[in-house]
Amino acid sequence: MKGWLVRVWETDPRRDPNAAAYLALAIGAIAFPVFVSVFTGNPTFWLSVAGDAGVYMLLALGLNVVVGFAGLLDLGYAAFFAIGAYTYAFIASEHGVVTPLHAAIHVPFWIVLLVALFVAASFGLLLGAPTLRLRGDYLAIVTLGFGEIVPRVFKNASTWTSGVNGVSALDTPELPLWVKGPWSGDAFALVPGFKIVDPLAYYVIMGLLLVVCVILVRNLYNSRIGRAWMAVREDEVAAAAMGVNTVGVKLLAFAIGAAFSGFAGTYYGAKLSLVSPENFGFSVSITVLIMVVLGGMGNIPGVMLGSLLIYGVIFLVLPGLPDFTVGFVKAVGLGGLAQSSGDYPGIGEFASRLKFLIFGLILVLTMLLRPQGLLPSRERAQELTKGTHEDTVIEDVTAAVDA
């Protein structure tokens, strides 16, 4: 930790885009609550949004281990997210009463974080063990299938999960002891069993979770396992020949990725106090995958920035588009466009119908312009500029002939 700090201090952030990105993220995370409470009228809303964005960032970090480090394509990542969230719903709410179990279980949030981590990781192992022996693309398809199955099972097995209604009124996270003081507008007092409801508190929890996860992932990446992942990603046969236990290493990546979404699921369930099968569809898996690829696969700050950007586009810009266009045409003096008439639904409705199309366009354009992602890892960037492995082989052959 100390060595890392010194290194960050000594490297010029202008030369290392990653250091600059970490710095920007850290400053942004600290400045954000101050900024929203000073400049916007509704800080609780923005802090809550930031917490949700953090969930996606956590998911993207986890998927980055699977896709970016180990090179395994996972198209059903939301399944593990769902498993994490439902774990919290089952063991931290009154819901147990209405299941055939007839007893409610209340496990504290902090412990469920770990439980969900292990549950999600075990499902990852369970799915990965028989399928990771397959070629890469088949794994993508298996995970796709798994991602489709899990939400449907939660939806259909209604005696256990209340079906489409989902499980609501999940436990609020609690601190065993908390100090009240002038900072919260009270007199000094020790509060036992302090319930966490303030969005700022959720924001801080998410911040801490992210810091822990980033440190974990960074260390993993720089460890022997991280190098093994990269070796498997680049050339599985060569890695096996070098003595890397390819199946074991891949399985580990898969389980660790799943564990992260267990984390994210627990936090998500606790913050929303509701889990419903509709929230874990294919679109979630795809969104997280887009965050990873667009941010720059394999590069942690890139993935974090990518997740923030995509989250902003999907959950803030696109839903805000109709209101914005209506406001815009009214401001320009074409207010008549906002009214619907006959087949024409009015500009606001029209803009909301454009959402899909615009998002698709953004995806295609960013990938065409920057196929390596916004902030790629150094290895990836080099691969791209120097051509792929196969190309080099062909070039070598012609070179030999020319000579």
Added chain:
Amino acid sequence: MSAVGAAIQRRRSQLRSGLTGRILDVALGVVVLGFLLLLAVRVYEHGLSYFVQILAFAISNGAITALIAIGYTMVYGIIELINFAHGDVFTFGSFLSASLIPLFGLSEGMEWGPLTIVPVLGVFIVTMLVAAVLNVSIERIAYRPLRHAPRLAPLITAIGMSFFLEGALFLWKGPSNVHYPDVLPRVGFEVLGAFIGAKEMTVVLTAAVLVVALALFTDRSRLGKAMRATAQDRDAAQLMGIDINRTIAATFFIGAVLAGAGGTMFGLYFNTTVFDLGFSAGLVAFTAAVFGGIGNIYGAAVGGMILGMIRSLWDGYFDSAWTDVVIFAILIMVLVFRPTGLFGMRVPEK
């Protein structure tokens, strides 16, 4: 491929053919037999005419799924890309043909003469061609520039294209179900108390003709040969003087021709369509392509037929809420037990 790779390959094939392989095959067989037994009990309970009716429905559904699956498998076989936009090209086919039907002078409940077949064929052909042009442009715009990019980049553009097409279809006909004109004549004959109509026959005949034509094309024509060569080894094919870009474009063209026909058939058969139809239809068709061994055209046709039938049979005899779970469970089991699919293509390790 190095000697090490060859050794690993050999070890894997030993695993597949040895004791483990036999146990896995037996386990798969037991599962399949169990399902068939359960189905037989249900079929017996519901009577024969219901079964024949469901079967006719299942075969039509299977034929449509097969046509979509072929497009997935061809594209995957040649550039190893899961073309997520393919399902939406299928939806596009159903939307376009719905709009074309009145233009070609067809309407619901019209008189059918021997010449009425001409405008129907016209609708089919125009839809197929426009869908093909659309798919080729998608390839040109979104996939070709990324052919040497990291493998996930074209996957993301495929997803983006899928969103884009869905958005465009949404703009075109709105968010709700769209009625598709019911133009086929209501003639048919009775088999064992079940009604087999012109709809079923149209769907099955069209699909059969298209699949046979495709099989002849890939087996006999020069372009078909080029496609197979490119799928096997792109670099070697290029060294042999095959125009890779043209061949890949042709693959997308043919895939979309089938998807366009599938969309038209879906509309004519079910008389409804919706802007995000292609999403679930695409997933099932892709499952079918994997089921038959991805890259294998005959496999996709048979796999599509089987999966479409399983879907309809499950809908008819069991709880339809679990249909998709069953479909995807089959997918996972096939990949675990028989990773190369039912009629697996020999996939080169890369």
